[in-house]
Amino acid sequence: MAENEILTDNDEALDAFTNNYQRPSENPCGLYLISPPEIDEHFVERLKKAFDGGDVSAFQLRLKGLNEHAIARLAEPLQKVCADRDVAFIVNDSVSLAKRLGADGVHLGQGDGDAAEARVILGPSAQIGVTCHNSRHLAMIAGEKGADYVAFGAFYPTTSKDVRYYARPEILSWWATLFELPSVAIGGITTENVAPIVKAGADFVAVCAGIWKAKEGEDKAVAHFNTVLDQAVKGEIA
Ligand SMILES: Cc1ncc(COP(=O)(O)OP(=O)(O)O)c(N)n1
Ligand SMILES: Cc1nc(C(=O)O)sc1CCOP(=O)(O)O
Ligand SMILES: [Mg+2]
Numbered sequence: 001m002a003e004n005e006i007l008t009d010n011d012e013a014l015d016a017f018t019n020n021y022q023r024p025s026e027n028p029c030g031l032y033l034i035s036p037p038e039i040d041e042h043f044v045e046r047l048k049k050a051f052d053g054g055d056v057s058a059f060q061l062r063l064k065g066l067n068e069h070a071i072a073r074l075a076e077p078l079q080k081v082c083a084d085r086d087v088a089f090i091v092n093d094s095v096s097l098a099k100r101l102g103a104d105g106v107h108l109g110q111g112d113g114d115a116a117e118a119r120v121i122l123g124p125s126a127q128i129g130v131t132c133h134n135s136r137h138l139a140m141i142a143g144e145k146g147a148d149y150v151a152f153g154a155f156y157p158t159t160s161k162d163v164r165y166y167a168r169p170e171i172l173s174w175w176a177t178l179f180e181l182p183s184v185a186i187g188g189i190t191t192e193n194v195a196p197i198v199k200a201g202a203d204f205v206a207v208c209a210g211i212w213k214a215k216e217g218e219d220k221a222v223a224h225f226n227t228v229l230d231q232a233v234k235g236e237i238a
Contacts, residue, residue, distance in 0.1 A: 017058045017088035017104070018127050018148040021182045021203070029198045029229045030057035031222065032184055034208040035078075037064050037160060044077045046218055050211060051085045053222030057204055058127075060107055062092035068100070075101055088127055095121050105129065105148065110138065115145040129184060133165035136174065143181050150175065151206065154187020155197055160208045163187060169200035176201030191221075191228045198232035205229070 017030070033056055035043070050056065059082050063071050075091070079101060082089035090105045091098040095118045098106035105127025106118055115128050122128065129149045130142035139150040152171050154163040167187070175183050182203035189197065190210040197205060207225065214221035231237045 018182050019125060021148070022180070028233050029202055030204040031055060031225050031229065032058045032060065032204045032206040033211055034060045034160070034186070034206050035062050036208065036212045037062065039063065039074060041074065043074070044081060046212070047078055047081055050218040050222050051081070051087065053219035054226035056085070056087050056222060058088040058090055060090040060092055060206070068094060068097045071097060072101060079103065090127060090129065098122060098126070107131070107151070115142055115147045119146045134167035134171060136171065139175060143179060147181070149182045149184050149204070151184040151186055153185060155185055156188025156193055158188040158209065169196050172197065172200035172202045191224045194225070194228055195232040195237045198229060199235075199238065
């Protein structure tokens with residue numbers, strides 16, 4: 001086995017995230033954590049603390065500006081924690097890094113490669129997500145290419161990325177009406193503004209600053225999101 005190659009048996013996490021996904025009738029909405037753009041080796045304690053706060057469906061390692069060796073070194077303990085907690089471990093941008101790590105999946109932006117090619121490399125059980133911005137057309141192409149989820153955004157202004165596209169909740173409703181493939185909503189999502197996104201039919205919300213920059217701490221932020229997502233699903237908040 002190559003250095004840094006970790007093979008995990010994280011099947012429960014895969015089923016809970018987008019493998020074998022069937023949209024439940026009461027449409028719950030899962031929480032998908034995006035890592036801070038920069039982390040060090042102590043971040044693993046913050047990740048555990050976040051998971052202590054409540055349900056998390058997936059964690060994406062999104063580190064910009066580091067080479068793959070550096071990301072692989074940081075990834076190893078995080079991937080183990082995800083496997084222990086049945087949280088899908090998704091690598092951003094790089095199919096080769098996802099393959100090297102034996103990650104549960106990869107997230108591909110429009111410039112990060114082709115979902116069908118990623119499938120050939122990563123195999124049938126890999127979770128492949130594709131950024132679709134605010135485009136119905138891109139989402140349908142992603143679905144045709146075998147993506148496991150389509151990501152729409154940004155829904156709100158964000159400090160975590162320079163975004164060029166903004167999406168409106170209507171695209172989530174349109175998608176949920178026509179397709180079984182799960183959608184992920186991303187961009188500036190907080191406990192204060194998530195309700196309309198849930199109401200529109202997002203299957204998952206992806207959150208970075210709303211967790212890692214929360215004054216209350218990452219565990220309470222995850223707990224707060226769980227509460228609010230549940231209330232929004234039940235129509236108790238709008
Ligand atoms: C869940 C999710 N959705 C969208 C993105 C953005 O991907 P991309 O457009 O490739 O931008 P970067 O994240 O690579 O800066 C994402 N990472 N995750
Ligand atoms: C990584 C990313 N992609 C986006 C998109 O619109 O495609 S918005 C975004 C940043 C998400 O972080 P936060 O929850 O802090 O806004
Ligand atoms: Mg990308």
